Amino acid sequence: xxxxxxxxxxxxxxxxxxxxxxxxxxxxxxxxxxxxxxxxxxxxxxxxxxxxxxxxxxxxxxxxxxxxxxxxxxxxxxxxxxxxxxxxxxxxxxxxxxxxxxxxxxxxxxxxxxxxxxxxxxxxxxxxxxxxxxxxxxxxxxxxxxxxxxxxxxxxxxxxxxxxxxxxxxxxxxxxxxxxxxxxxxxxxxxxxxxxxxxxxxxxxxxxxxxxxxxxxxxxxxxxxxxxxxxxxxxxxxxxxxxxxxxxxxxxxxxxxxxxxxxxxxxxxxxxxxxxxxxxxxxxxxxxxxxxxxxxxxxxxxxxxxxxxxxxxxxxxxxxxxxxxxxxxxxxxxxxxxxxxxxxxxxxxxxxxxxxxxxxxxxxxxxxxxxxxxxxxxxxxxxxxxxxxxxxxxxxxxxxxxxxxxxxxxxxxxxxxxxxxxxxxxxxxxxxxxxxxxxxxxxxxxxxxxxxxxxxxxxxxxxxxxxxxxxxxxxxxxxxxxxxxxxxxxxxxxxxxxxxxxxxxxxxxxxxxxxxxxxxxxxxxxxxxxxxxxxxxxxxxxxxxxxxxxxxxxxxxxxxxxxxxxxxxxxxx
Numbered sequence: 001x002x003x004x005x006x007x008x009x010x011x012x013x014x015x016x017x018x019x020x021x022x023x024x025x026x027x028x029x030x031x032x033x034x035x036x037x038x039x040x041x042x043x044x045x046x047x048x049x050x051x052x053x054x055x056x057x058x059x060x061x062x063x064x065x066x067x068x069x070x071x072x073x074x075x076x077x078x079x080x081x082x083x084x085x086x087x088x089x090x091x092x093x094x095x096x097x098x099x100x101x102x103x104x105x106x107x108x109x110x111x112x113x114x115x116x117x118x119x120x121x122x123x124x125x126x127x128x129x130x131x132x133x134x135x136x137x138x139x140x141x142x143x144x145x146x147x148x149x150x151x152x153x154x155x156x157x158x159x160x161x162x163x164x165x166x167x168x169x170x171x172x173x174x175x176x177x178x179x180x181x182x183x184x185x186x187x188x189x190x191x192x193x194x195x196x197x198x199x200x201x202x203x204x205x206x207x208x209x210x211x212x213x214x215x216x217x218x219x220x221x222x223x224x225x226x227x228x229x230x231x232x233x234x235x236x237x238x239x240x241x242x243x244x245x246x247x248x249x250x251x252x253x254x255x256x257x258x259x260x261x262x263x264x265x266x267x268x269x270x271x272x273x274x275x276x277x278x279x280x281x282x283x284x285x286x287x288x289x290x291x292x293x294x295x296x297x298x299x300x301x302x303x304x305x306x307x308x309x310x311x312x313x314x315x316x317x318x319x320x321x322x323x324x325x326x327x328x329x330x331x332x333x334x335x336x337x338x339x340x341x342x343x344x345x346x347x348x349x350x351x352x353x354x355x356x357x358x359x360x361x362x363x364x365x366x367x368x369x370x371x372x373x374x375x376x377x378x379x380x381x382x383x384x385x386x387x388x389x390x391x392x393x394x395x396x397x398x399x400x401x402x403x404x405x406x407x408x409x410x411x412x413x414x415x416x417x418x419x420x421x422x423x424x425x426x427x428x429x430x431x432x433x434x435x436x437x438x439x440x441x442x443x444x445x446x447x448x449x450x451x452x453x454x455x456x457x458x459x460x461x462x463x464x465x466x467x468x469x470x471x472x473x474x475x476x477x478x479x480x481x482x483x484x485x486x487x488x489x490x491x492x493x494x495x496x497x498x499x500x501x502x503x504x505x506x507x508x509x510x511x512x513x514x515x516x517x518x519x520x521x522x523x524x525x526x527x528x529x530x531x532x533x534x535x536x537x538x539x540x541x542x543x544x545x546x547x548x549x550x551x552x553x554x555x556x557x558x559x560x561x562x563x564x565x566x567x568x569x570x571x572x573x
Contacts, residue, residue, distance in 0.1 A: 349377025393469025
C-alpha cells in the first residue's frame with residue numbers, strides 16, 4: 001500500500017469511528033414523560049436543503065435544514081406528552097417567509113393545546129424579525145440584559161456606479177422591465193423613481209404584515225402597536241409597559257422549566273410512531289435553493305446551495321416515475337439566475353405532469369426572476385405573505401474596461417471577423433452589436449412572459465404589466481394572481497392532498513429527491529480519493545458563505561448571458 005493510500009485509509013477509519021460514535025450516542029426512542037416541556041433554540045441560518053453527509057457534519061458542517069425545524073415542531077404538535085414548548089430565540093438569519101412559517105407552526109402548537117413560551121435571549125439593535133416570530137407564542141419573556149428594540153423596519157440599497165467611474169470602468173446594460181433595478185445597483189449612483197416606487201411598495205406590504213402579526217399575537221390594536229413602535233421602546237421595562245412582552249427574568253426562572261424538560265437535540269430521537277404518525281402517502285420534496293444554474297450539483301464552489309437545472313430536472317423525473325410517490329413538492333428559495341436553466345426546469349415540470357401526480361411549488365423566503373420562472377410548470381404555487389416573488393424581467397451587464405486598461409498602462413487591440421463580433425470584446429459596442437444584444441434580451445423576456453402567461457393562465461398583456469422586473473411580496477402576488485395560495489410548506493402539502501382527493505387529516509411523509517448520499521458512498525469516494533463537494537466544503541470553506549452573507553449567490557451567476565435576477569440585497573429588517 002503506497003503512502004497516499006495509507007493516509008486515505010487512516011482518515012476514513014478515523015472518520016468512520018467518529019461516525020459510529022455519533023450514531024451510538026444519538027438518542028433513539030426517547031422516553032418523554034407526561035407533562036414535559038420541550039426546549040428548542042431558534043438561532044442563526046436555516047437552509048432549504050437536506051441534511052449534509054455525515055462526514056461533513058463530523059468535520060464541522062453547520063448547515064441546518066429548515067425542514068428539520070418544521071418537522072420537530074410538527075412532532076411536538078402531535079405529542080400529547082408535552083405540556084409546553086419553550087422557544088429560546090437568538091439572532092436569526094432568515095427572511096420573512098421562513099419567519100412566517102415558524103409563526104404558523106407555533107400557532108398550530110397552540111391549537112393543539114401546547115403552551116408556547118418565547119424567550120428572547122439576544123442583544124441587537126435590529127431585533128424586529130425575531131420579536132415578530134416571538135409574538136406567535138402565548139407568552140414572551142426577555143432576559144434582564146437583553147436589548148431588543150422594536151423600532152419598525154428599514155431597507156437599504158447600494159449603488160456602485162460611482163465606484164466604477166473612479167477606476168475607469170463603464171458598465172453598459174440592456175434590460176427589459178422598468179423595475180429591473182438590479183441593473184441600477186451596478187450602473188447608477190442613486191435610486192430611480194421606479195426603484196423607489198417598488199421598494200416602498202415592498203416595505204409597506206411587509207410593514208403591514210409585521211404590525212398586523214404583532215397586534216394579533218399580543219391582543220393589541222394595530223394603532224397601539226404603531227404608537228409603541230414610534231415611541232422606540234428599547235429597555236425591557238419599556239417593552240413590558242407597552243404590552244409587547246409578558247415579563248423579564250432569567251431563562252432558568254421560567255415556570256415551564258420546573259418540571260421534566262426535553263432538549264431539542266434529544267427530542268430529535270423521538271420515533272414518529274410514538275406520537276401516532278403513520279404515513280398514508282409519500283410526497284417527494286425537491287429543493288431549488290440558491291442561484292439557478294445549468295448542470296448538476298447541490299452546492300456551489302463557495303459552498304452555497306445551487307438550483308442546478310439537471311439535478312432538479314432528473315429529481316422531478318425520478319419522482320414522477322416512482323410508484324411510491326403520490327405527489328411532488330418543489331421547494332424554491334432562489335433569487336434566479338440563468339434563463340436557460342430556468343427553462344430546463346420548467347420543461348421537466350411540464351413533462352412530469354404526464355404522470356398525473358400533483359406538482360406544487362412551495363416558495364420560501366424568495367422565488368424571484370429565474371426562481372419564479374422555474375415554478376411555471378407546476379400545478380399550483382403556494383407562498384408565504386412575506387416571500388419576495390415575481391421580478392419578471394431580464395437584463396445583461398457588460399463592463400467596458402478600456403478606461404481601466406488606460407489607467408493601468410495596458411494596451412489592448414481587438415480584431416474581429418463578422419459585423420457584430422465586437423460584442424465579444426471589452427470595448428464600447430458598435431450600434432449594430434448593441435442592437436443584437438438588445439434583441440437577445442427582448443427575446444428572453446418574451447419567452448419569460450409566455451411561460452408565466454401559460455402557467456398562470458393570464459393574458460400576456462397582463463403578465464407584461466405585472467412584470468417589468470417588479471418584485472412583489474407573496475401577499476401582493478396572491479392578489480394579482482401570480483400565486484395561488486398563501487402559506488408555507490404545510491399549506492403546500494395540504495394543497496397536494498386536496499389535488500389527490502386525500503382526507504384533510506391524511507398523514508404524509510416527505511422524502512427528499514434526489515435521494516441523499518449514503519455513508520458507504522462517502523467512504524468509497526474517500527478511499528478512491530474523490531471527496532464529495534460537501535466534504536471538501538466542510539474542510540476548506542467552512543465559513544465563506546457566512547462571511548459573504550447576502551452576496552454569496554452572486555458569485556454563482558453565469559457570465560456573458562442574459563440574467564433573471566431581482567434587485568440586489570432586498571433585505572427588509
